[in-house]
Amino acid sequence: MELWYTDQHTKDVRFSMKIEEQIASCESEFQRIDILKSCEFGKVLVLDGELMITQKDEFIYHEMISHVPMAVHPNVKNVLVIGAGDGGTIRELTKYDTIERIDMVEIDKMVTDMCLEHFQETSCKLNDKRVHMYFEESLRYVRMKNDEYDLIIVDCADPYGPAEGLFTREFYGNCFKALHDDGILINQHESPYYSEHSRTVQKAHNHIKLVFPFSTVYQCHIPSYPSGHWLFGFASKKYDPINDLNEEAWNKLGIKTRYYNTDLHKGSFYLPTYVKELLGTNE
Amino acid sequence: MELWYTDQHTKDVRFSMKIEEQIASCESEFQRIDILKSCEFGKVLVLDGELMITQKDEFIYHEMISHVPMAVHPNVKNVLVIGAGDGGTIRELTKYDTIERIDMVEIDKMVTDMCLEHFQETSCKLNDKRVHMYFEESLRYVRMKNDEYDLIIVDCADPYGPAEGLFTREFYGNCFKALHDDGILINQHESPYYSEHSRTVQKAHNHIKLVFPFSTVYQCHIPSYPSGHWLFGFASKKYDPINDLNEEAWNKLGIKTRYYNTDLHKGSFYLPTYVKELLGTNE
Numbered sequence: 001m002e003l004w005y006t007d008q009h010t011k012d013v014r015f016s017m018k019i020e021e022q023i024a025s026c027e028s029e030f031q032r033i034d035i036l037k038s039c040e041f042g043k044v045l046v047l048d049g050e051l052m053i054t055q056k057d058e059f060i061y062h063e064m065i066s067h068v069p070m071a072v073h074p075n076v077k078n079v080l081v082i083g084a085g086d087g088g089t090i091r092e093l094t095k096y097d098t099i100e101r102i103d104m105v106e107i108d109k110m111v112t113d114m115c116l117e118h119f120q121e122t123s124c125k126l127n128d129k130r131v132h133m134y135f136e137e138s139l140r141y142v143r144m145k146n147d148e149y150d151l152i153i154v155d156c157a158d159p160y161g162p163a164e165g166l167f168t169r170e171f172y173g174n175c176f177k178a179l180h181d182d183g184i185l186i187n188q189h190e191s192p193y194y195s196e197h198s199r200t201v202q203k204a205h206n207h208i209k210l211v212f213p214f215s216t217v218y219q220c221h222i223p224s225y226p227s228g229h230w231l232f233g234f235a236s237k238k239y240d241p242i243n244d245l246n247e248e249a250w251n252k253l254g255i256k257t258r259y260y261n262t263d264l265h266k267g268s269f270y271l272p273t274y275v276k277e278l279l280g281t282n283e
Numbered sequence: 284m285e286l287w288y289t290d291q292h293t294k295d296v297r298f299s300m301k302i303e304e305q306i307a308s309c310e311s312e313f314q315r316i317d318i319l320k321s322c323e324f325g326k327v328l329v330l331d332g333e334l335m336i337t338q339k340d341e342f343i344y345h346e347m348i349s350h351v352p353m354a355v356h357p358n359v360k361n362v363l364v365i366g367a368g369d370g371g372t373i374r375e376l377t378k379y380d381t382i383e384r385i386d387m388v389e390i391d392k393m394v395t396d397m398c399l400e401h402f403q404e405t406s407c408k409l410n411d412k413r414v415h416m417y418f419e420e421s422l423r424y425v426r427m428k429n430d431e432y433d434l435i436i437v438d439c440a441d442p443y444g445p446a447e448g449l450f451t452r453e454f455y456g457n458c459f460k461a462l463h464d465d466g467i468l469i470n471q472h473e474s475p476y477y478s479e480h481s482r483t484v485q486k487a488h489n490h491i492k493l494v495f496p497f498s499t500v501y502q503c504h505i506p507s508y509p510s511g512h513w514l515f516g517f518a519s520k521k522y523d524p525i526n527d528l529n530e531e532a533w534n535k536l537g538i539k540t541r542y543y544n545t546d547l548h549k550g551s552f553y554l555p556t557y558v559k560e561l562l563g564t565n566e
Contacts (some may be wrong), residue, residue, distance in 0.1 A: 004297070011301075012322035014287070018295035039295035040477070060555070179288075193340075193506045194323070221504065221555070222514035223476045228511020229504035259555040267553030269544040272504070273344070 005036055007051040009226035017041055017053075022120055024207035028110035030162050035118045037080030041224055043119060047111070047157060054224045055087055061188075062088035063260040064220045064268070066231055069151050069184045071094060073267060076150040077101070080178065082138045082166065085111035094125040095255045102131045103149075103262070105142075107162050124231040128226055139165045142206060145178035147240040152179060154187035157202050167200060169207040174234075176211050183237040189217055192275045193227035201231060203208050205279050208235045214239065217279060218268040220259065231275075233263045242266055288327070290334040292509040293477045298334075306401055311393035312414035313445050318401045324507055328369060328370050332439060336369055340500060341405055344471075345371035345550070347503045348515055352434050352467045353379060354533040354548060355393045355522050359433040360384065360442070363461065365421045365449065367406055368441035377408040378538045381514055385414045385430075388425075390445050392418040409448040422448045437470035437534035439548055442483050450483060452490040455518075455524060459494050463494030465521040475558045476510035484514060491518045500552040500562060501526065503542070514558075525549055 023035040023043065034046040037126065042055030051133040063273040066089055070076060081089050082109075085106035093102055104126075106112055112133070115123040134141060141248045144221065152175050159167040166187075175185050187202060190197040201217075212235035222230040234241045247262040274280035285555075286302040294561075306318040306326065317329040325338030336344065337542065349372055354361060360383045363371050368389035376385055387409075390397055397417070398406040417424060435458050442450040449470075458468050472487060473480040492498040495518035506511045517524045530545040559565035 010323055013301075014297075014299040016297040016299065040293055049418060063504060087451070104344030108363070201407075214505070221476075222497070223510035227506035252521030260556045261553075261556050261559075263553040264555055270544075272542040272547055273544050274541045276544075 003056065005046070006094060006225075008049075010196050013194070013226075015224075015226070017044070017103070018185070023201055024114060026110065026114070026222075028108050030063050030108045035112055035114060042252065045115065045119065048161060049168065050158065051218060051224060053088065053119075053122065055119070055121065057224050058086070058221055060220055060222050060259045061230070062092050062122075063257050064218075065089055065186055066092035067155055067189065067250075067255070067257060068218060068232070068234065068265055068268070069153070069259040071246065071262060072241050072244050073134050073182070073184050074246065074249070075148060078149045078151075079103070080145070080149045080152045082104070082152070082154045084153070084158055085157060086115045086119055087112070087126045089153055090128070090131055091122065091125040094128045094130065096253070097113065100130060100206070102128075103134065105134045105136060105138040107135070107137055116280050123200060139171055139174070142171065142174045142178050147178070147180055149179050150183055150187045152183070154185070156188060158190070167204050167207070170252045172208050172211045176237075181236065184237065185212065185233070185235040187233040187235075189231035189233040191225065191227045191229050191243065192231060194276055197226060198278055202278055204233065208233055211235070213237060214240060216281070217275070219271060219275070242269055286314050288321065288348045289334075290509075293479050296477070296509075298507075298509070300327070307397060309393065311391050311395070313391045315344065316394060316397055320398060324479050328398065328402065328525070331444060333441065334507060335370065335389070338402070338404065338407065340505055341369070341371050343503055343505050343542045345375050345405075346434055346540050346563045347501075348372055348438055348469055348471065349375035350533075350538070350540060350543040351501060351515070351517065351524065351548055351551070352436070353471050354529065354545060355524050356433060356465070357526050357529065357532070361432045361434075362386070363388070363425070363428070363432045365425070365435065365437045366446070367436070369396070369398040369402055370409045370436045371487065372436055373414055374405065374408040375412070378529070378535070379414065383413060386410075386417065387414060388417045388419060388421040390420055403427055404529075422454055422457070425454065425461050426441045428457075430461070430463055432462050433466055435466070435468045437468070439471060443475070445505050450487050450490070452493065455491050458518075462520065466519065467522060468495065468516070468518040469514040470518075472514035472516040474508065474510045475514060475561055476512050479549045480509060481561055484563055487516065491516055494518070496520060497523060499564070500558070501553060502554060502558070503551055
């Protein structure tokens with residue numbers, strides 16, 4: 001028997017991988033959760049039929065969403081992570097001894113439970129004593145916060161279903177309020193290539209730049225995601241992601257990474273012309 | 284009826300696109316040639332079942348293989364292009380008035396004939412009077428050349444079938460000999476992500492660096508190619524791709540591009556750590 005899982009990248013594009021076995025499947029209050037073992041990508045987490053992370057390339061996503069702001073902001077003590085139920089972003093953040101507290105707000109506890117059981121390489125630091133997990137609606141959580149965080153990371157799914165509210169202007173405004181005066185907001189920013197996603201890129205960027213004095217986008221290669229060309233938003237009240245990058249300080253930390261490095265950090269902000277046009281930032 | 288074309292990215296990964304119609308199909312002396320019209324990518328050129336170019340993203344490949352060396356070498360007059368039967372690389376090169384002659388060596392005339400008929404946006408400059416087309420075996424062609432070119436671009440298919448010989452040390456040595464003292468060699472360098480391709484990346488880079496004093500690799504996002512993470516090799520006798528980039532001069536030319544720009548040029552050489560390790564260039 002051959003078993004194949006297909007992720008629908010657009011209505012006319014399919015990405016399929018051969019599966020060795022379906023490891024687990026359940027239905028939470030919010031979504032269907034599947035864990036598959038694929039031949040090429042190792043274990044794969046699927047929510048409502050859509051690929052979330054694979055064992056082979058989750059390091060790219062999680063390194064790029066975490067280390068870019070950490071190499072810019074000189075003094076991160078309190079971090080809020082929204083979504084991130086798989087634990088990968090937390091794993092990267094716990095590499096910094098200077099971080100004192102990480103609040104994680106994930107709507108679906110069952111995702112975290114499944115990852116604790118089946119994605120141990122990814123979820124291995126969720127038990128770090130600096131990590132506080134809140135299983136609740138993040139929009140409401142953030143609305144109650146004032147001047148509490150140095151860094152907020154929005155590590156969420158695509159903007160439909162549970163994550164829809166995480167791409168609105170109201171939400172970004174509440175993040176602004178929850179951040180200190182030199183705070184940074186990072187959000188997963190979808191892909192610029194297929195028109196279904198590029199509209200989200202444009203809308204999210206337009207919302208963020210109305211809220212934050214500084215707002216830009218950086219890119220990386222995530223082969224298992226639609227088009228493989230993935231963006232993150234970098235918004236801040238004070239710091240510039242290139243001028244305020246402290247390469248020497250970051251490299252001195254001796255943090256082991258497989259994708260991120262401080263040269264690539266700079267390169268990731270140099271966007272293709274068509275992406276700059278999409279964002280309205282082409283001179 | 285639904286018609287889908289599938290490109291096999293690895294034996295366990297498939298990339299499929301919905302097809303409106305099969306526009307043309309023929310068998311040349313060397314390979315089977317198909318042209319399809321897809322819903323998402325526009326027209327698609329397929330050789331022996333493998334996706335070569337799509338109307339939607341061929342600009343990324345062709346801009347990155349052409350403009351990177353052209354923005355570094357200050358005085359390109361004679362160019363040799365190997366493969367490139369679709370004409371896209373030629374289209375980009377003809378944007379430079381300073382180029383006096385472009386020799387194109389393509390083994391399969393039928394590919395060029397099909398592209399002249401069906402890929403007019405790509406093949407539109409093959410009739411430029413500076414272009415000289417040779418339909419013959421390129422290994423032999425290059426072997427006969429001495430100190431003739433400022434730039435050689437190897438715009439070929441994957442390293443099996445007709446293009447196999449274009450990834451050997453002997454071939455790179457002949458390119459070195461065919462170049463002037465300040466010449467540059469650019470080659471399509473496959474993808475670092477799937478192990479089937481990353482072995483080629485490693486082997487090709489090891490061959491080239493034994494032949495050229497300066498050799499490195501740069502990257503871009505080509506969503507229709509396996510993993511979407513594509514590499515090109517930059518090898519030269521004299522010029523460094525970042526230190527010798529003349530941004531001001533290139534920007535003054537006013538060449539219209541949709542992917543390439545001189546900031547992205549620099550960024551494309553800043554590679555992920557795992558790619559640097561693959562190439563043996565990680566400090």
